[in-house]
Amino acid sequence: MGPRDARIYVAGHTGLIGSAVVRRLERGGSPALLTRSRSELDLRDAGRVTEFFQENRPEYVVLAAGRVGGIVDNQTYPADFLEENLAIQFNVLKAARATDVKRLICFGSSCMYPRECAQPMAEDLLLSGKPEPTSLPYAISKMAGTYLCLAYNKQERENRFIPVIPNSAYGPHDNFDPRSGHVLSALMARFHEAKLRHAESITLWGSGSPRREFIHADDIADACAHLLACDSTRFDLPLNIGVGEDVSIRELAELLSDVVGYEGRIEWDSTKPDGAPRKLLDSARMRSLGWQPTITLREGLSLTYRWYLGNLGSERAGVGGA
């Protein structure tokens, strides 16, 4: 029986990546998706997670729940990022192992790679140097989940746990809050707000020179569907999931101002930190499994901006300066 006919639990279905996974699996004809809101099942609660797995016996799991945020949030709440992600991953992975889940996808992050990593970053470069300090607690929590998956696979001589490392994701249901959101969605909201105010200029953090790789959440979801369905692959390293191209933050800002229709100047406050200079993933291993991304950055930004406009006033999109 393939995953199409199976019981699949998507944890974090209200989030950016989880909601995309739900859309993708439903489109692929999966009839029996299990989802629970945080108020129904707080994944930090080990007892409730164990009960949920014993009662519902999911066969496949996509663990897209976690504490996620931008630089400011990471620096303000380092303990919460570490504690919550460790708890969520440990509780879910342990319950999945105990109930013989056939396959589980667990999300790591490109922040796990060394700050000065050779580019593009291949999976065997993990732990070859120190990650960027501004997101270190988050990176350590994601590293723990990733290596717990690999340890289960090794100890049990199986390949049920698939740790993946997508690069910076964006799309519908992202967090567009300028303080707690990721760079792309936070910038989109700021450009939108500046357009409404007819602002002459907008000042962005840093020099604009760091380069980042952005992937639409629907492409990540497609990679997940691909991995749940493919059989007999060895998972003794995580799998990078990227588009294979990066842009500077300056180029991203120009593209965003164009998509949003902001006509003022863009200024840079280079007294603010830049973060790692470059973060491009080497996704050759994932591509060798027969997957490739399909959404270009411009197309993805337009789709995302359309979603944002249609959802202003919701918890995730915010009020957008209206």
Ligand SMILES: NC(=O)c1ccc[n+]([C@@H]2O[C@H](COP(=O)([O-])OP(=O)(O)OC[C@H]3O[C@@H](n4cnc5c(N)ncnc54)[C@H](OP(=O)(O)O)[C@@H]3O)[C@@H](O)[C@H]2O)c1
């Ligand atoms: N976004 C990226 O660029 C990116 C890149 C690489 C890896 N990742 C990883 O991918 C995963 C998903 O990221 P995302 O961007 O989709 O995050 P997101 O949009 O913030 O969504 C997180 C999801 O987790 C749920 N959640 C958080 N804490 C929970 C708890 N204690 N119990 C139950 N549910 C909880 C949230 O529920 P609520 O709706 O109730 O908050 C939400 O559904 C994370 O593990 C993240 O580390 C993300």
